[in-house]
Amino acid sequence: MPFDPANFRSRFPSLTLEVQGHHAAFFDGPGGSQVPLSVIDAQRDYYLSRNANTHGQFATSRAADETVDEARAASAAFLGAQGPETISFGQNMTTLNFALSRAVGRTLEPGDEVIVTDLEHDANVAPWLSLEERGVVVRSCPVRLEDCTLDMDAMRALIGPKTRHVAIGYASNAVGTVNDVHRVIGWAHAANATVSVDAVHFAPHALIDVTALSCDFLLCSAYKFFGPHVGLLYSRPGALDELPTDRVRPQDPSPPTRIETGTLNHAALAGVTAAIQTIANVGEGDSLRQRISTAFAEIYPYEHRLARRLWQGLADITDLTLYGPPVGDALRAPTIAFRIKDAAPEDVARRLGDEGLFVWDGDFYAVTLIEKLGLSDKGGVVRVGMAPYILMDEVDRLLAAIRKIAK
Ligand SMILES: Cc1ncc(COP(=O)(O)O)c(C=O)c1O
Incomplete structure (x- = not known):
């Protein structure tokens, strides 16, 4: 069975949250993911x-x-x-x-x-x-x-x-x-x-x-x-x-x-x-380990597809700098950091947050990397994290909002 994000999402009550009339899209997973009802x-x-x-x-x-x-x-x-x-x-x-x-x-x-x-x-x-x-x-x-x-x-x-x-x-x-x-x-x-x-x-x-x-x-x-x-x-x-x-x-x-x-x-x-x-539960098999292993065989490529769409969309925006290894074939976490020229990451994150697009800004305690990139006193970067409960539509919504800010 291919991974079904709609089914996976249905387990997470918080995903129905709205912010000022916008559906919340939780790209903040690297700081902490949402929690399914079964955990609660x-x-x-x-x-x-x-x-x-x-x-x-x-x-x-x-x-x-x-x-x-x-x-x-x-x-x-x-x-x-x-x-x-x-x-x-x-x-x-x-x-x-x-x-x-x-x-x-x-x-x-x-x-x-x-x-x-x-x-x-x-x-x-x-x-x-x-x-x-x-x-x-x-x-x-x-x-x-x-x-x-x-x-x-x-x-x-x-x-x-x-x-x-x-x-x-x-x-x-x-x-x-x-x-x-x-x-x-x-x-x-x-x-x-x-x-x-x-x-x-x-x-x-x-x-x-x-x-x-x-x-x-x-x-x-x-x-x-x-x-x-x-x-x-x-x-x-x-x-x-x-x-x-x-x-x-x-x-x-x-x-x-x-x-x-x-x-x-x-x-x-x-x-x-x-x-x-x-x-x-995303996977299959007789043992818990088998089910976890087959689950990640579905989750990883799904998240990677989301990350690739975002990376490719962002790469086309002038005045936007991406950080980290390109989203290609190499093993990579679906976490994307960028900066828009002349825009403080905090302001970008706030504007996206106002549209229900939750992303992080700053150094995320990766202080040495951000310092070596010369960004410690510039507000660090904007960070977008994928999760299996993110939909491709939400990535497109995020891309459109970033394009608007970068104009
Ligand atoms: C890569 C990495 N290591 C360590 C930590 C710290 O984890 P904890 O909050 O459980 O102490 C974090 C938290 O964001 C992290 O992303």
Whole structure:
């Protein structure tokens, strides 16, 4: 069955929103996606019949245990992980990444090196920079500004005998570049360094397979793929076992709880399971993993078609500059950044917002990239994000509105 956007949209009540007589079109997904009714219901049901703390000897507590277990199992299927014990949860990606960097940092010596990149969201930089106070040296792989791709020769050269950890994004939340993380993981492992992948921006758009990647850690955030605000951390079996994480003394020190602090947001975890099922329902197959995998085989090309139409339409507008790799055949997130000459991105976003076209402006915390592009004091860029609930008509509406502004 080919992907049916109308059917997919029907699950999301918020898509009926109107703004000043205009249908809202949600191109703001990279900042957080809309949520289907099933996710809202799952959280409501948790509070209605499953609400308790975990590990008690009574029905609601057992149900809370189940809720957590189901979310770990669904997340493991979502990421292609070896099992539910590889999945830890937290408040969001940033908080989990600080917990990870603190733990990894305790195993490092002054002079040890951590590699990040100039393409990152700061949530994948600041946690590693905080290790500089321990004498750890943080190096950053440069970006080729002409198409916002990583300079892989520079990355190859940066990874050396002093490298202990590489923190790399899977996809840029600002310009959509997908990095060849597979190659970087190979180089890092050959140098005996561990690798964490920030997959927050990649996860909503294409299939992740942590086993095939053989990364040590991977992080993502459910509110970017139709779920609630919960961060997910995958740790390769064994990777978390010895890490000196922050924890309270009675806490189970084995993975996945080894890096979890305090009581999790159980209701939100029920929502994470429902969000993953929303994606899986697009696909087919006997197992949850198969359904997720076949779902992305539909979602990715659909979003790519939307992005290609927008890219090609924008490329024809004089006085408009596009950033990032062209939308062609290469793997890419369907996220498009642009600027209109003489128009502040904030003003462009406001004018589009007034017509019910929701887009973001600014740097989206991809501060180094925007600085290197020379746009930090110019309001950054306008960012349009695709989602499976976006219609081609909405892309055309957006294009027409941008053309009007660029005139
Ligand atoms: C690529 C990327 N990494 C990390 C983050 C931070 O995620 P969280 O809000 O879950 O901390 C974001 C959020 O926008 C992001 O886009």
